[in-house]
Amino acid sequence: MSKATDNVLSIRNLSIDYATQEGSLKALRNVDLDIPKGQIVGVVGESGCGKSTLISSIIQLMANNAKTTSGTVFFEGEDLLTMSPTKLKSLRGQRMSIVFQDPMSTLNPVLTIGKQMVDIQYRDKRSKSQKRQRSADMLAQVGIPDPASRLNQYPHEFSGGMQQRISIAMALQAQPALLIADEPTTALDATLEVQIIDMLKELQSSIGCSILFISHHLGVIAELCNQVVVMYAGEIVEQGPVSRVFKSPKHPYTQKLLECDPASIAKKTRNLPTIEGEIPNLSDLPAGCIFTSRCHKKTAQCEELKPKRHAVTQGATEKHFVTCHLESL
């Protein structure tokens, strides 16, 4: 299986349901996603589109009422869905790690940074001073000045941007193969956002890991990622190289999303574009395409038939896929 060696993560036909009082809620449906080695893949989509469910299934820390109904999640050639809990535990934090949105609630406020950074190396057989040295080196890599003495400080003694850089340092300390970043820049302002993005790019190339980057800031995705995945209501509607997807979006949802970005509207307006309508109820799915109710280009067949995934570019090395009837014509 050569596929598994090219891709750090390879998800096929993944569907996840949540059991709720109103019946089963189909949070993810038939998701196919590859994260190639050394690439940064961005995921965009509105809240409730299944981004968090996707993450929880990759790290296999799912809610109690979640049920995987179909699919495989291959990580470095092994299926995470059939893996033993012990094996999974040894992967988490070691081969894959995660950076969350809010650094303040990621870091423990009553322990020093140094203590926390050494603690998470518990699997390592090295001496404590060696571990400490490693942590200091990692802090230096994320641009924290005077790292050795700052290890003795508590989280509140750092600014928001520094805290986020510390969480990134902690996540990358074990040199994982995959870093999952869940909206790591949402809580930061523009100048710090750019700092974090530049730093992630640098670290990614020096460590050689892959990054799954979740965000709803389109500009950040455009700047950081190689590939982008657009999700809507639990399905992937479009995916491909960032330059291609953002330059010539094929799915009506992607097109609308890009139109709505206030940054892309050059002229000052008091009436910003929006996407009409609401996300469909995931426990009572429409028969046809999931985006039909809000689509400005819908035809009769969209209401009845589920669209299939089509390659937009035939034969190109970098594939651009879209799930829409209009593209199959």
Added chain:
Amino acid sequence: MSQLLEVNNLRVQFRVKSSMASWLQKSESPFIDAVRDVSFKIKEGETFTLVGESGSGKSTLANAVVGLLPTASGSINFMGDDVTQMPDKQLMAYRKQISMMWQNPTGSLSPRMQVGDAITEPYKIHNLSDRDKQQEAKRLLNLVGLSARFQDRYPHQLSGGQARRVGVARALALNPKLIVADEPTAGLDVSVQGEILNLLNRLQDDLGVSLFVITHNLNIVRHISDRTAIMYLGRFVEEGPTDDIFVNPHHPYTLALLSANPEVTNVGALERIALKGEVPSLMHRPSGCEFHTRCPFAQELCATVAPVGIDFGFEYSATCHYPR
């Protein structure tokens, strides 16, 4: 347009040490200035936006303006009366004319209160018992584009965008002259963000209410605001008409903020200016110009002498020795 709010040299302090500790450590003041010497005006029917990084004092300034925080010095004039000198009774009347939209929409609604009760609660607080609450709730929900069915919902049954709308409805209950909106679109998707901003714009056109919007999203500022102020370490570094600031920013910090804005298309993007170093602590403010530690254009003078505001006319000013 007549003047609605005028803030002069406002200073808000927080105590960070006991008097004893500061006396023992000699000379160190037990206070930090979260907002220092801030002056601005908001006209009737105008939108004023405040931009700055987290920790720069935006929310503190908003809370002080609404009268929720004591001020150390300076004045806040609302239609001719100084809010900082008001006795409690008058302050209550003042708060009827000014309302707040909080940063966390679901968190600012009581989880045990139905939407209808939440948005008519201001009537109860201000003893306006003559109003028909059912009728008012319907009217307010209608104003923000929600159906009357929402009256019976609880906050956990609302989506982020709906909770924002409820926040707007509650802010509108007493027909205020000024709405203070703290990060009105934080955490919303671009489409829902557009809906909320359109709603605020429409209400302003229909009702003539003034808006004081706090945000760190520069992309939306351009579309909604008439005037903008950029805040750094509790001070305004630049203030002026929004259009002018976006076309020709004078302060290096504004320039850095605008150039750092990641965009999908690179059309019209400025050459990126990287800021070095970290945001200084409020406990140890840098000497001279407080931005000189991170400023790419800083010169000797900046480290020693604090710059004064330069007036470019048209109510446009920047605080810098070497404005761009």
